[in-house]
Amino acid sequence: MTGSPSWERPAHQAAVGEALQALGIHRLVLSIHDASFPAGADDVGRGTPYSDAGRAFLSFVRAVGFTGVQLGPQGLTTRENPSPYDAMMFSREPLSIAVGPLLGREKLRALVGDVPWTTARHSDHKGAYDRQYAALGALWQARRDDSGHEAEAWARAQGPWLDRDGALDAMPLEQYRFVQWVAHRQHEELRRFVVGQELRLYGDLQIGISWRDRQSLAGLFLAGYAMGAPPSRTNPEGQPWGYPVLDPAQYEGAAGALVAARVDKMLDEYDGLRVDHPHGLVDPWVYRADSRDPGAAVRAGARLFSSPDLSDHPSLARFAVARPDQLDRSEVRWADGWVRDLDDAQVDRYAVLFARVVGRLRARGHRLEDLLCEVLSTWPHPLRRVMEREGLGRMCVTQKANLDDARDVYRSDNARNCDWIMVGNHDTPPLWALCDQWHGTPTAARRAQHLAERLEPDASSRASFAASLASSPGRLATAMFAELFASPARSVSIFFADLLGYRETYNAPGTVGDQNWSLRVAPDWSAEYGRAIGTGENPRALSVPRALALALRADPQRARVHESLLLRLDALADEH
Numbered sequence: 088m089t090g091s092p093s094w095e096r097p098a099h100q101a102a103v104g105e106a107l108q109a110l111g112i113h114r115l116v117l118s119i120h121d122a123s124f125p126a127g128a129d130d131v132g133r134g135t136p137y138s139d140a141g142r143a144f145l146s147f148v149r150a151v152g153f154t155g156v157q158l159g160p161q162g163l164t165t166r167e168n169p170s171p172y173d174a175m176m177f178s179r180e181p182l183s184i185a186v187g188p189l190l191g192r193e194k195l196r197a198l199v200g201d202v203p204w205t206t207a208r209h210s211d212h213k214g215a216y217d218r219q220y221a222a223l224g225a226l227w228q229a230r231r232d233d234s235g236h237e238a239e240a241w242a243r244a245q246g247p248w249l250d251r252d253g254a255l256d257a258m259p260l261e262q263y264r265f266v267q268w269v270a271h272r273q274h275e276e277l278r279r280f281v282v283g284q285e286l287r288l289y290g291d292l293q294i295g296i297s298w299r300d301r302q303s304l305a306g307l308f309l310a311g312y313a314m315g316a317p318p319s320r321t322n323p324e325g326q327p328w329g330y331p332v333l334d335p336a337q338y339e340g341a342a343g344a345l346v347a348a349r350v351d352k353m354l355d356e357y358d359g360l361r362v363d364h365p366h367g368l369v370d371p372w373v374y375r376a377d378s379r380d381p382g383a384a385v386r387a388g389a390r391l392f393s394s395p396d397l398s399d400h401p402s403l404a405r406f407a408v409a410r411p412d413q414l415d416r417s418e419v420r421w422a423d424g425w426v427r428d429l430d431d432a433q434v435d436r437y438a439v440l441f442a443r444v445v446g447r448l449r450a451r452g453h454r455l456e457d458l459l460c461e462v463l464s465t466w467p468h469p470l471r472r473v474m475e476r477e478g479l480g481r482m483c484v485t486q487k488a489n490l491d492d493a494r495d496v497y498r499s500d501n502a503r504n505c506d507w508i509m510v511g512n513h514d515t516p517p518l519w520a521l522c523d524q525w526h527g528t529p530t531a532a533r534r535a536q537h538l539a540e541r542l543e544p545d546a547s548s549r550a551s552f553a554a555s556l557a558s559s560p561g562r563l564a565t566a567m568f569a570e571l572f573a574s575p576a577r578s579v580s581i582f583f584a585d586l587l588g589y590r591e592t593y594n595a596p597g598t599v600g601d602q603n604w605s606l607r608v609a610p611d612w613s614a615e616y617g618r619a620i621g622t623g624e625n626p627r628a629l630s631v632p633r634a635l636a637l638a639l640r641a642d643p644q645r646a647r648v649h650e651s652l653l654l655r656l657d658a659l660a661d662e663h
Contacts, residue, residue: 092617093662094150099632102655103152106635109649110572112579113456116289117148118512119583120159120171121183123593125608126207129187131199131222133215134607137273138185142280144608152631155287157361157459157580159513161274162297163252169212169604170594172363175297176349177248179270182215186222189269190229195222209605226269227262235261238268248348255299274356289459290357292349292444294367295330307342309334311402313376314367315385317421319464321487325372325388325421326597327381332373332391335406338439346440350447359457360448366462368440369470372421373403392437393426393469408436409469426468438473445477455479456578459507464496480505482580484512485570486521490537499541499574508576510567510585513593517582518567519627520590522560531557538566541573542641561625568629569637581629583608588619588628623660633660 093099107115122133127140135141136158148156161183162174174180187195199218242249242264253263281288294314301308308331316326333342346368353360366372374381374388389400393414395407409426418425429437448458460474462481474481481496483506488497495501502508510518525531532553539553556563571579584593584606593606609615619628626633636656640646646653 092613093632093659094147094152098655099659100150100152102652102659103631103635105652106632106639106649106656107152107154107572109645109652110635110638111577112572114155114287114578115153116155116157116287116578116580117153117583117586118157118159118509118580119608120513120604121161121180122169122171122210122212122604123583123607125612126202126610129185129192129195130202130207131186131195131215131218132202132207132211133182133219134210135183135185137183137277138187140610141185142277144612145281145286146284147613149284149286151586153286153581155289155358156281157289158291158357160291160293160363162293163299164212165298166213166216169210171291171604172293172295173297174293174295175252176300177352178252178267179274181223181266181270182212182219184219184223184266184270184273186219186226190222190226194225198222198225208607208609209602210607212601212605223266224258224262227265231261231265234265234268238265241268241271246348248352251303252299255303278356287358287457289359289361289457290353291361291363292353294364295328301331304345307334307337307345308332309373311376312373312391313381314371315374315381315388316364317372317388317465318386318419319421321464322596324382324597325385327374327385329376329381330367332371333440335391343440343443346443347447350444351451354447354451354453359453359459360444361459361461362444363461365441365460365474366465366467366470368444369437369473370467389420390425390467390469393467394420408433421465421467423465423467423471429469429472434469434472434476437469441473456505459578459580466496478505480507480576482506482512483508483574483576484515485509485567486511486515486518488537490533499570499576502574502576504575504577506576507578507580508571508574509580509582510571512580512582514596515582516592517584517589518564519560519585519588520592522564522567523590525563526560531560531563534567535563538563538570541570542566542637544641544643559625561621561627562623565623565626565630565634566637568634569641572635572638573641586629587612587616588626630660632656636660 121135124134124136124141125144127138160171160174161180163178163180164174253260256263312332314330314332315328318325370390370392372388373391374384378384389397392406392408394400394403395411413427415424415427460479480503483502484497485499489495535553535556539549543549543552556566591606594603616628620630636653
């Protein structure tokens with residue numbers, strides 16, 4: 088590759104935009120969490136979208152052709168737990184503050200020492216926590232006089248959440264308000280930046296509730312039960328999350344008001360929302376919180392509103408919406424078909440909290456299409472009824488597809504216009520590692536056959552096309568991306584590791600370790616990505632033009648109409 092990368096030229100952006108429109112793709116969204124943004128000169132060991140390096144990466148994301156960015160939860164975490172899904176609901180993460188430009192980079196270096204940012208491929212959560220809080224303390228001392236009045240004026244406008252959260256923190260309340268003001272101000276600056284980049288910014292409404300929120304909001308939770316994930320095809324053991332469950336008796340009162348307040352705040356800060364595990368808003372899977380074996384307890388759990396007469400959970404009967412005659416007793420209680428049918432009034436009762444989310448979205452002038460619901464392998468009938476009456480779809484994760492089951496929800500040909508489709512997400516292995524593992528196995532051959540059926544319109548050429556894909560992990564991966572664009576779904580999401588060709592897993596669900604939640608974009612990501620795209624023989628990262636060209640050629644009529652566009656896409660892909 089010589090000269091500037093192709094994605095930095097208007098021709099690249101124009102061709103990608105035209106191809107997305109030709110394929111009927113309304114949204115192409117990159118998913119990345121704060122800690123994964125690349126390191127820069129003022130790095131403390133953890134990424135942030137608010138730094139110069141973070142903004143440079145977002146500019147690259149737009150130039151490559153994405154129309155939006157999906158961030159993870161941005162709430163305050165603890166030193167011991169980096170998971171953004173265990174973060175606070177209202178307070179922003181101080182670790183994401185780009186403190187160098189505020190404190191001065193020389194002073195920051197003198198205070199926290201040198202961080203080997205030039206080779207940082209993983210965040211150092213505990214180390215970054217210590218360094219950042221030291222820097223924030225120094226910033227408070229240096230800026231309290233000239234910024235204190237502005238921070239206090241902002242604090243007075245925030246309502247009860249700020250002082251409620253600050254009362255649980257070790258730092259003085261006045262300093263807590265200042266830190267939160269800085270964090271929110273930098274987010275506002277980012278919003279203005281992404282508008283200039285013509286990117287939409289999506290937030291993550293996580294279902295988890297942090298330990299601090301549990302303390303300050305203890306009166307809103309149901310006693311004796313915790314929320315988890317039930318057994319499923321892809322996770323037969325279930326997951327005992329241990330999250331508290333909002334008390335149904337308070338849905339029309341304080342609990343419902345809490346959900347509305349969260350959504351209102353997030354809609355002030357983002358263009359759209361990802362609803363993490365919407366099951367928890369409609370019919371959460373609950374289990375006994377006092378069990379000595381949480382794993383066994385979650386497998387023996389039940390749906391909060393779909394358990395009218397279970398002998399092992401008699402206390403749930405008072406919350407039941409589904410009647411005993413509406414249950415299919417031949418199904419296990421976590422099955423999608425456990426509840427067989429519901430009338431409209433029952434759907435209304437299941438939808439009380441979810442309707443709060445949708446109602447606030449509409450009231451603020453947002454489009455329902457910008458509400459992403461994380462429905463994966465499990466979509467029980469009550470949740471499906473609640474979502475489908477709003478025209479909302481689920482997520483299709485194609486790497487999980489059972490290609491021998493024509494009805495499998497993860498097959499791209501079963502996706503609908505309203506669904507969001509992706510090869511993987513933050514909880515799955517990166518596609519490039521999977522394709523390397525599959526190479527030379529029957530799995531690769533079966534995947535290649537399926538992709539040939541989806542992408543090669545000439546039946547006589549499918550065998551050779553499949554053989555070509557099976558012979559190269561890179562070509563197989565590229566075809567799996569093309570499958571997304573050729574599907575009926577109108578919204579495509581790509582995790583940052585899948586875009587850049589990374590082989591390391593970002594998060595392994597159900598495990599605890601320093602590697603989880605730590606993978607970062609490489610400091611030299613631009614040059615590295617340019618090399619990894621390579622040629623069509625065996626690419627090692629996603630070439631968006633190459634994948635789009637494959638998708639366009641899957642429909643002969645569309646390919647004829649867009650012949651000149653295909654030539655431009657091919658030329659852009661061949662530059663590498």
